[in-house]
Amino acid sequence: MIEAPATSIPEACDAASRRVYVITYGCQMNAFDSRRIVQVLQGQGYAETADPAMADLVLINTCSVRDRPEKKVLGTLARLLPLKEARPGVAFGVCGCVAQQHGRDLLLRVPYLDLVFGTDKIADLPRLLTQVEAGDRVACTEVMPRTDYAFVDVDPSVEHGPSAFLTIMKGCDRYCAYCIVPSVRGREVSKPPHRVLAEARALIQAGVRDLTLLGQNVNSYGKGLAEPVDFVSLLEQVAALPGLSRLRFVTSHPADADDRMLDAFGRLPVLAEALHLPLQSGSDRVLAAMRRGYTREAYLARVARVRAACPDIALSTDMIVGFPGETEDDFQASLDALEAAQFDAMFSFKYSPRPGTVAAGLPDDVPESVKAARLARLQAAQDVITARRMVRYQDRVEEVLVEGTSRDQGSSERVGRIAPGMTEYFGRSRTGMVVNFAVPRGTPDPTGTLVLVRIDEVLVHSLRGVRVDARAPEVGGTHGG
Numbered sequence: 147m148i149e150a151p152a153t154s155i156p157e158a159c160d161a162a163s164r165r166v167y168v169i170t171y172g173c174q175m176n177a178f179d180s181r182r183i184v185q186v187l188q189g190q191g192y193a194e195t196a197d198p199a200m201a202d203l204v205l206i207n208t209c210s211v212r213d214r215p216e217k218k219v220l221g222t223l224a225r226l227l228p229l230k231e232a233r234p235g236v237a238f239g240v241c242g243c244v245a246q247q248h249g250r251d252l253l254l255r256v257p258y259l260d261l262v263f264g265t266d267k268i269a270d271l272p273r274l275l276t277q278v279e280a281g282d283r284v285a286c287t288e289v290m291p292r293t294d295y296a297f298v299d300v301d302p303s304v305e306h307g308p309s310a311f312l313t314i315m316k317g318c319d320r321y322c323a324y325c326i327v328p329s330v331r332g333r334e335v336s337k338p339p340h341r342v343l344a345e346a347r348a349l350i351q352a353g354v355r356d357l358t359l360l361g362q363n364v365n366s367y368g369k370g371l372a373e374p375v376d377f378v379s380l381l382e383q384v385a386a387l388p389g390l391s392r393l394r395f396v397t398s399h400p401a402d403a404d405d406r407m408l409d410a411f412g413r414l415p416v417l418a419e420a421l422h423l424p425l426q427s428g429s430d431r432v433l434a435a436m437r438r439g440y441t442r443e444a445y446l447a448r449v450a451r452v453r454a455a456c457p458d459i460a461l462s463t464d465m466i467v468g469f470p471g472e473t474e475d476d477f478q479a480s481l482d483a484l485e486a487a488q489f490d491a492m493f494s495f496k497y498s499p500r501p502g503t504v505a506a507g508l509p510d511d512v513p514e515s516v517k518a519a520r521l522a523r524l525q526a527a528q529d530v531i532t533a534r535r536m537v538r539y540q541d542r543v544e545e546v547l548v549e550g551t552s553r554d555q556g557s558s559e560r561v562g563r564i565a566p567g568m569t570e571y572f573g574r575s576r577t578g579m580v581v582n583f584a585v586p587r588g589t590p591d592p593t594g595t596l597v598l599v600r601i602d603e604v605l606v607h608s609l610r611g612v613r614v615d616a617r618a619p620e621v622g623g624t625h626g627g
């Protein structure tokens with residue numbers, strides 16, 4: 147903690163009327179953490195608000211994966227400054243990976259920032275806010291040792307909609323050369339299986355039908371637990387819970403994704419036909435420099451294995467261009483790997499060094515212009531493959547878990563995509579595709595249920611169709627279709 151001018155949540159404020167506004171950047175893990183933050187704050191009398199102008203506390207939950215993350219956080223804080231000028235009592239906090247990495251340095255750089263807390267400190271939020279209310283500016287970013295780490299139990303009341311994330315572990319022991327996660331989120335700690343199952347049951351009881359198990363490397367799940375359990379055993383136990391329609395997981399490290407896990411896609415009907423398997427580079431030389439622990443051939447063998455178990459599976463990946471020493475030949479190998487793997491989707495990034503990583507000690511020798519050009523070529527190549535993969539949905543009947551009314555209702559009406567008197571809904575297919583469909587106004591709201599939609603239009607990143615069922619199908623849906 148450092149001494150600084152007083153900035154507090156107003157003392158006179160009625161506890162029940164306090165509001166928190168949370169901005170979330172980054173991955174599903176951060177989205178999950180944001181829900182836990184809201185949950186902990188609800189216990190302190192806060193309600194979540196979608197309007198920052200109404201907030202007594204504004205939190206930015208940050209991510210270090212993308213390019214120049216600190217710049218993004220500082221830019222967001224600068225944009226929020228007028229709120230503080232209008233109402234000096236509003237408290238600002240930064241949490242997540244950037245907070246973990248930069249700690250109190252952020253307090254020094256941003257004089258109107260009140261609180262910085264790390265990814266392991268969510269449960270400590272009530273204590274930290276008490277200090278902020280007392281006028282302190284607080285930085286607390288200690289990474290908890292494996293033995294002391296405590297997961298925050300999931301409270302289903304803070305979840306929105308029929309899909310939810312559930313963390314099963316935190317941290318990572320892999321230490322890929324470019325990645326900051328092991329130093330900001332610490333070593334792997336697995337949540338005991340009985341707690342995962344209890345939380346999954348509570349979420350299902352609250353209406354969740356599509357559950358995603360979260361971990362930086364889920365295949366490592368179970369190490370260090372008293373109960374002997376590995377990731378596939380946990381998957382089997384969660385898959386057996388009554389009422390669950392779809393089970394997913396992220397992220398799976400290709401070096402640890404064994405045949406048992408890949409084959410599970412062919413034998414667990416609840417397991418949705420979607421797998422994210424980060425490749426990062428198609429060059430063995432670059433993969434070795436990245437310390438990824440697999441070759442391109444080994445990776446493609448896993449792709450073949452999971453496609454044999456589940457031919458319809460939607461595969462997505464992460465790719466990095468411009469890693470130190472990446473030559474045009476290495477990059478060409480990445481392009482070739484995309485063609486060989488035929489991914490449905492790709493998330494791609496230009497390499498930039500992260501302080502404290504092994505790669506930060508290597509010369510960042512691929513010029514920025516070359517990185518940008520390679521990224522554009524890679525994305526153009528994947529766009530062609532994605533369009534080719536999307537064709538298979540045309541005229542198929544997809545099981546769709548409806549998430550709500552479409553945000554595009556107005557524009558769909560304007561361009562004549564939906565007729566007047568219709569309400570447009572959106573949901574997701576088992577493979578994770580967004581599917582839009584319209585029903586006559588007055589039809590019972592299908593949100594939270596499974597419906598069948600025949601696809602009659604394949605768009606760039608979504609599908610559109612006609613509902614062809616009268617009621618939700620049985621749990622388990624159209625696996626392997």
Ligand code: SF4
Binds near residue numbers: 319320321326363
């Ligand atoms: S597996 Fe590698 S890339 Fe993934 S979180 Fe761990 S260190 Fe980072």
